[in-house]
Amino acid sequence: xxxxxxxxxxxxxxxxxxxxxxxxxxxxxxxxxxxxxxxxxxxxxxxxxxxxxxxxxxxxxxxxxxxxxxxxxxxxxxxxxxxxxxxxxxxxxxxxxxxxxxxxxxxxxxxxxxxxxxxxxxxxxxxxxxxxxxxxxxxxxxxxxxxxxxxxxxxxxxxxxxxxxxxxxxxxxxxxxxxxxxxxxxxxxxxxxxxxxxxxxxxxxxxxxxxxxxxxxxxxxxxxxxxxxxxxxxxxxxxxxxxxxxxxxxxxxxxxxxxxxxxxxxxxxxxxxxxxxxxxxxxxxxxxxxxxxxxxxxxxxxxxxxxxxxxxxxxxxxxxxxxxxxxxxxxxx
Amino acid sequence: xxxxxxxxxxxxxxxxxxxxxxxxxxxxxxxxxxxxxxxxxxxxxxxxxxxxxxxxxxxxxxxxxxxxxxxxxxxxxxxxxxxxxxxxxxxxxxxxxxxxxxxxxxxxxxxxxxxxxxxxxxxxxxxxxxxxxxxxxxxxxxxxxxxxxxxxxxxxxxxxxxxxxxxxxxxxxxxxxxxxxxxxxxxxxxxxxxxxxxxxxxxxxxxxxxxxxxxxxxxxxxxxxxxxxxxxxxxxxxxxxxxxxxxxxxxxxxxxxxxxxxxxxxxxxxxxxxxxxxxxxxxxxxxxxxxxxxxxxxxxxxxxxxxx
Numbered sequence: 001x002x003x004x005x006x007x008x009x010x011x012x013x014x015x016x017x018x019x020x021x022x023x024x025x026x027x028x029x030x031x032x033x034x035x036x037x038x039x040x041x042x043x044x045x046x047x048x049x050x051x052x053x054x055x056x057x058x059x060x061x062x063x064x065x066x067x068x069x070x071x072x073x074x075x076x077x078x079x080x081x082x083x084x085x086x087x088x089x090x091x092x093x094x095x096x097x098x099x100x101x102x103x104x105x106x107x108x109x110x111x112x113x114x115x116x117x118x119x120x121x122x123x124x125x126x127x128x129x130x131x132x133x134x135x136x137x138x139x140x141x142x143x144x145x146x147x148x149x150x151x152x153x154x155x156x157x158x159x160x161x162x163x164x165x166x167x168x169x170x171x172x173x174x175x176x177x178x179x180x181x182x183x184x185x186x187x188x189x190x191x192x193x194x195x196x197x198x199x200x201x202x203x204x205x206x207x208x209x210x211x212x213x214x215x216x217x218x219x220x221x222x223x224x225x226x227x228x229x230x231x232x233x234x235x236x237x238x239x240x241x242x243x244x245x246x247x248x249x250x251x252x253x254x255x256x257x258x259x260x261x262x263x264x265x266x267x268x269x270x271x272x273x274x275x276x277x278x279x280x281x282x283x284x285x286x287x288x289x290x291x292x293x294x295x296x297x298x299x300x301x302x303x304x305x306x307x308x309x310x311x312x313x314x315x316x317x318x319x320x321x322x323x324x325x326x327x328x329x330x331x332x333x
Numbered sequence: 334x335x336x337x338x339x340x341x342x343x344x345x346x347x348x349x350x351x352x353x354x355x356x357x358x359x360x361x362x363x364x365x366x367x368x369x370x371x372x373x374x375x376x377x378x379x380x381x382x383x384x385x386x387x388x389x390x391x392x393x394x395x396x397x398x399x400x401x402x403x404x405x406x407x408x409x410x411x412x413x414x415x416x417x418x419x420x421x422x423x424x425x426x427x428x429x430x431x432x433x434x435x436x437x438x439x440x441x442x443x444x445x446x447x448x449x450x451x452x453x454x455x456x457x458x459x460x461x462x463x464x465x466x467x468x469x470x471x472x473x474x475x476x477x478x479x480x481x482x483x484x485x486x487x488x489x490x491x492x493x494x495x496x497x498x499x500x501x502x503x504x505x506x507x508x509x510x511x512x513x514x515x516x517x518x519x520x521x522x523x524x525x526x527x528x529x530x531x532x533x534x535x536x537x538x539x540x541x542x543x544x545x546x547x548x549x550x551x552x553x554x555x556x557x558x559x560x561x562x563x564x565x566x567x568x569x570x571x572x573x574x575x576x577x578x579x580x581x582x583x584x585x586x587x588x589x590x591x592x593x594x595x596x597x598x599x600x601x602x603x604x605x606x607x608x609x610x611x612x613x614x615x616x617x618x619x620x621x622x623x624x625x626x627x628x629x630x631x632x633x634x635x636x637x638x639x640x641x
Contacts, residue, residue: 018438018441021445022441022442022444022445022446023445070425072429118617122617122620122621122624125621126620126621126624127624128570128620128624129566129570131372131425132563132566132567132570133617133620135560135563136560136563136564136567136613136616136617137613137617138560139559139560139610139613140610140613140614140617143606143607143609143610144606144610146604146606147604147606147607147610150604150606266429266433269429273426305441306440306441306444306445308436308437308438308439308440308441308444308555309437309441310437311433311434311436311437311440312433312434312436312437312438312441313437314430314433314437315376315429315430315431315432315433315434315435315436315437315438316430316434317430318426318427318429318430318433318434319412319416319427319430319431319434321426321430322416322420322422322423322426322427322430323416323420323422325422325423325426326416326420326421326422329421
């Protein structure tokens with residue numbers, strides 16, 4: 001855990017160095033990065049808005065990582081999930097709104113689940129690398145979003161713009177703190193922490209996942225069907241990422257446009273790794289990462305830093321995490 | 334609208350789109366033969382694309398741009414090899430790290446140093462033209478009026494095949510990828526071979542990325558490769574880790590890609606985002622066809638500990 005915190009620090013410091021190197025205002029950048037998230041109720045609530053998405057996705061990714069499976073497609077599943085939730089909202093007009101809201105959540109999770117079936121089957125049946133397939137499906141998903149915005153979920157009277165209708169108030173997840181964007185979605189995220197904790201620690205499925213992650217040979221000898229467990233972890237990860245999309249659209253943004261997906265699916269991978277793939281660790285990492293994102297976004301506008309810099313910092317964090325793994329393994333032997 | 338000119342343009346474009354992915358694929362194939370997967374190929378391509386742009390902008394010579402792209406990729410490749418080979422960390426983690434690093438840094442540097450006001454452009458390497466041959470209908474431009482890098486990259490297929498299969502060094506790379514322990518017993522320095530293979534892969538990826546800025550677009554944009562580095566990784570799997578077998582799936586992909594781009598320019602009432610999906614879906618759909626009995630190097634993604 002200590003090394004992981006260090007990895008995050010290295011990433012942030014190198015990011016600031018880059019701000020400086022490309023001619024940004026270093027002083028403004030660093031103070032904004034560190035202090036702006038706690039400067040107002042709104043910003044503070046924003047931390048938990050981001051945590052909600054990252055935690056829901058991160059839990060699924062972390063579970064997969066424990067079985068040695070990489071879901072690099074969370075970004076795509078998140079997009080599909082939010083689109084499916086929107087479709088449900090727009091076409092289920094004759095049932096009571098609270099029920100529709102529940103169906104929207106299920107539609108989101110179902111969308112992510114379906115999006116994962118192809119990589120899961122290709123992996124189990126043809127040994128296709130899930131990293132490549134899920135990444136390719138991300139590219140399909142971003143075009144699927146445009147297709148949906150142009151067709152099934154297009155706003156009436158949107159003119160030439162690709163935007164969806166805005167969800168009516170009764171189809172929104174209620175607010176937790178007024179005047180902020182924080183809603184009850186964060187409760188769903190925390191509830192999932194409990195569910196995933198019980199799933200990993202108290203069920204035979206959780207035990208099977210851990211056994212496969214530790215030692216495949218041993219798992220096979222113990223009679224565990226590895227393809228079955230791997231597929232189940234993949235589908236679960238897909239469903240959580242899809243659910244995150246549904247929660248975000250009905251809890252925070254209320255309408256879809258081509259610009260709303262902003263790489264959370266990739267940040268969630270870092271969250272799962274920062275947290276050492278454990279359930280509690282993922283929750284802590286999701287908070288730290290969300291704090292950093294809220295600060296980084298404020299920094300972007302304050303210091304005139306391009307958004308892409310965030311990717312660089314994420315890359316450096318991954319390198320530092322890898323170095324931490326090395327130091328840890330050396331400490332053990 | 335399906336006239337002869339359209340067919341000619343599609344076929345020409347199919348080959349024209351080959352080099353970037355082919356170069357990245359061939360290089361990464363060498364790296365994977367030694368047992369190291371570099372998922373950061375796309376990041377290397379992006380940095381290669383940016384560096385080629387920057388060097389060409391300063392020197393005015395796109396060939397020097399390629400040299401610059403290769404140079405920077407070697408440095409990044411060295412960094413990757415240090416983590417993946419010397420520190421023996423998880424190759425997926427550093428690969429994804431390298432990808433995101435390149436994705437962000439290429440755009441940050443471009444905006445930081447070049448994108449002030451109007452979009453800057455650089456001179457590009459133009460297509461060749463052979464008297465008479467180039468003007469043959471349909472196949473003239475396709476075979477005799479291509480970009481020089483198209484010919485070079487295709488010629489590199491037999492070069493890489495001979496290098497891996499017939500030279501002492503190539504066979505050592507293969508041995509290290511199959512059974513590093515046995516290779517070491519026979520006196521092969523596993524680390525040195527893996528470093529070398531990763532560096533070859535990085536150099537090729539950098540050159541492949543350079544192709545975007547100094548032949549196809551003449552400028553740089555965010556994520557200019559549109560994930561083609563990952564297509565390159567898929568091609569190795571389709572080609573079953575054999576250089577010659579990469580070409581067919583790659584041409585199928587290039588054909589579908591240029592066809593959808595061609596249809597977009599025709600103004601057919603199909604939305605571009607629908608067409609944009611097709612190349613990626615094609616790749617996924619090809620997995621059951623080309624992916625059967627794919628035989629990866631036995632020690633692929635296995636870190637190796639010297640003497641331990």
